[in-house]
Each structure stands twice: as C-alpha cells, then as structure tokens.
Amino acid sequence: MIQYHEFETAFEKLLQTPETTYPHAVEYHRTNFQHSIQYLLSSILNQTETLVQQSQTDWENTEEVISDILYCADVNMQQLFSLEIPNQLTTDRDFEDVKTKLYETKYYPISEHLNYIFLPPALERKRFIRKHLGCLADMGHFCDLGFGPGVLSAFILQQKELWTGCGVDISGHCLHHAERLLRKRKVLERCELSVGDVRTLPYSDEAFDLVVAVEVLEHIPDPEVGLTEAVRVLKSGGYAITALPVKLPILMHLYDFDSPDEVLELYKKVGLQVVDFETKEFQRQTEPFTDTFALSIKP
Ligand SMILES: C[S@@+](CC[C@H](N)C(=O)[O-])C[C@H]1O[C@@H](n2cnc3c(N)ncnc32)[C@H](O)[C@@H]1O
Numbered sequence: 624m625i626q627y628h629e630f631e632t633a634f635e636k637l638l639q640t641p642e643t644t645y646p647h648a649v650e651y652h653r654t655n656f657q658h659s660i661q662y663l664l665s666s667i668l669n670q671t672e673t674l675v676q677q678s679q680t681d682w683e684n685t686e687e688v689i690s691d692i693l694y695c696a697d698v699n700m701q702q703l704f705s706l707e708i709p710n711q712l713t714t715d716r717d718f719e720d721v722k723t724k725l726y727e728t729k730y731y732p733i734s735e736h737l738n739y740i741f742l743p744p745a746l747e748r749k750r751f752i753r754k755h756l757g758c759l760a761d762m763g764h765f766c767d768l769g770f771g772p773g774v775l776s777a778f779i780l781q782q783k784e785l786w787t788g789c790g791v792d793i794s795g796h797c798l799h800h801a802e803r804l805l806r807k808r809k810v811l812e813r814c815e816l817s818v819g820d821v822r823t824l825p826y827s828d829e830a831f832d833l834v835v836a837v838e839v840l841e842h843i844p845d846p847e848v849g850l851t852e853a854v855r856v857l858k859s860g861g862y863a864i865t866a867l868p869v870k871l872p873i874l875m876h877l878y879d880f881d882s883p884d885e886v887l888e889l890y891k892k893v894g895l896q897v898v899d900f901e902t903k904e905f906q907r908q909t910e911p912f913t914d915t916f917a918l919s920i921k922p
Pocket of ligand 1: 726735748768769770771772773774775791792793794797819820821822836837838839842843
C-alpha cells in the first residue's frame, strides 16, 4: 500500500517528468487527479497506521477535504472512484470548447477541490489570502470571480464573520459544488453565487470592498477585459486579490503571461496600485513556472 511519503515522492517525480510525456494539460490534470485518488484511497485504508506517522494537521486537512468533496459533489466513494475524467480537449484553446468539455463536467470542481489537499500553488493561494485578511475592515462585501469549487469564498466568509459575498463562475457544476460547500460551512446565507462571465459582471459599479480573482483571468483570451470589469465593480479604496501564473501554457489557459513584469504592467494599465506582490516558482515537468500573487488597491 502507498504511504503518504511515497505518494509525495511519486507526485514530485511526476511534476518533473519530461514535457513530452504529458503534452496536454488535460493529460496532466488527469494524471494529477488519478494520483490524488490514489492518495485518497491509500489515506483511508492506512488511516490508523499513518496517523501515527504523519503530523496531525496534514490528516485533519485531508479528511476535511475528502468529506467536503463527497458532500459537495453529492457522491459516495464508489462513485468518486468511477468518475468519468474528461479527455476531449483539443489544442485549439477555444473558450467554448474548454467550457463544454472541461468546466461543465462533474469532474472539474472535484479536481480543483482536490488540489487543496496537496498542490503547492493552490495552498499558496490560500496562504496569500490569509496573509491579507487581517488588514481588511471587520465588515465588508466581497466578490469572488471564478470561484471554482468555492474553497476560497468559504475560507473568506469563515474568517470574516461579518462579511457578505458574491461570486460568478462560468461553470454550473462549480456553482452547485461551491454552494454545497458554503452550506456545509454554514456561510451560504451570507453569499450569493451565480453562473456568469468575468467579462460581463452582473454587478453595479463600485459595489465591493474586495474583489478576488485568483487563477481565473488567464482562462480568458484577454485578461485585461476581465480585470477591467473587476476594477469597475470595486469601490475606490477597495482591494483586489489576484493570482496569475506565468509561463504555464496549458490547454485551459487561453492567455499566457510571459513574465511577472507583464502581470505588473497589466495591473498598472487597469489602474490598480499594487501594494504586495509575491512570486513563487514551482517545478513542473522540465520547465518551472511562476505563480504571482498580488494585493492591489483601487485609488
Ligand atoms: C483554476 S480555477 C480557479 C478556481 C478558484 N478561483 C480557486 O482558486 O480555487 C478557474 C475557474 O475559472 C472559471 N472560469 C473560467 N473562465 C471563466 C469566465 N470567463 N468567467 C467566469 N469564470 C470562469 C472556471 O470555471 C474555474 O472554476
């Protein structure tokens, strides 16, 4: 049976495998997913034994994520393991194609949610948000653009007990999944999620104290359009928390940023003043990629 450290080693090796082995993002995602499932299975089978070997926090997080996923996707373990994994994406990098073949599948929010067990870039997103929640006012209204499985919305609502939220995501499956997560966390009554496009937000100007757009703008062909919308709905003096990958040309990314400077240039162009900018490098296959995390203010 696979132990946690063996899984970690295998996963690290996988991320460093030559690019030719995983030419398509879906293939990468699929492998990632299969390994996650392997991990989940082994973690459940070895629970008692491994609890002795692993730090408590790792296991607390894993169990919570597994139980959340089962509840949010409304599946049992058997259904989870026999879930159909999409592999129909073409190399066209066409928005409608990605939407229908990937986002609109039961698999998608589950796979994004699983990332929060172990995938370093996902954990970094949460850490960056945690870092800045303390400096926000006690009361406020935020918007999560491209909320995916809802992990970040739920996290903000749980940490900021007097805040209310809104959010859009292009995927109906993500909406269903995220709403169930928020209900499980008992924060759904403070948040209104809907299916929508970041390029045409259904909100009035200056509606929010905080806009979150984490790993979403690279999923549209012109990130500037989405970011301009985000700035429109942000109050003057409000904050934007954004995360954008650099040099990560996978199939569902319809725009590739070349450098952190290009990301900074975009923030400047739409009128955001960056107050904290972090870059983190992650090893993936032969090429590393960089994730950028920013806190900005609308003057
Ligand atoms: C990588 S996931 C990030 C999810 C979430 N922000 C997180 O960090 O956990 C990207 C999300 O963007 C959504 N998305 C893609 N294009 C979109 C668009 N044009 N409008 C709204 N959401 C979109 C996808 O459905 C997906 O849920």
